[in-house]
Amino acid sequence: EAEVAQSPRYKITEKSQAVAFWCDPISGHATLYWYRQILGQGPELLVQFQDESVVDDSQLPKDRFSAERLKGVDSTLKIQPAELGDSAMYLCASSPDRGGISPLHFGNGTRLTVT
């Protein structure tokens, strides 16, 4: 079964450093999402792409976070500078349709620890 690929699986960084996460969605999936999951909480949406365009980034802290999906396939999420409160699991998800009907398929995430 096709999977959403994410790397790295784990990342430890110091406060004020830059970090980047990569996601490769299931082939052919038009919509890509980045979620953040704090330990003991449910995932919360950071940004959503449809093809290469941002559909919703209202919850993305734009002073330090950026995301891109240049060719409408894989995507990168960047944090600069990282803060202690950014420690969380960063999950990428994709879905095949553009109508918001199909369910999301999640990758296994990148666990970020900021020290």
Place this chain on the structure above:
Amino acid sequence: QKEVEQDPGPLSVPEGAIVSLNCTYSNSAFQYFMWYRQYSRKGPELLMYTYSSGNKEDGRFTAQVDKSSKYISLFIRDSQPSDSATYLCAMKLGAGSYQLTFGKGTKLSVIP
């Protein structure tokens, strides 16, 4: 009050028991309801996906949605140790709406 409320547990049951997991929500406009299973250090895995009210069964899993009470449930029959995980409910508005609203998740342990 959060839009979606879910008891975080932990919930511990003996192997073979019937497990009942629940979520309540406040937004009556939610139309699509999902249950995800999340093993430790893994991403959420879709278990059940339902539209509007009613029941849906898939093997040992049954999802129920009661929109009049704003209440959804997931039942697991003949629970197995491999069912030990965190179960997340999620819901979203109608077609064309993308954002999922998740509960906090319930941590389940099935004891052999």
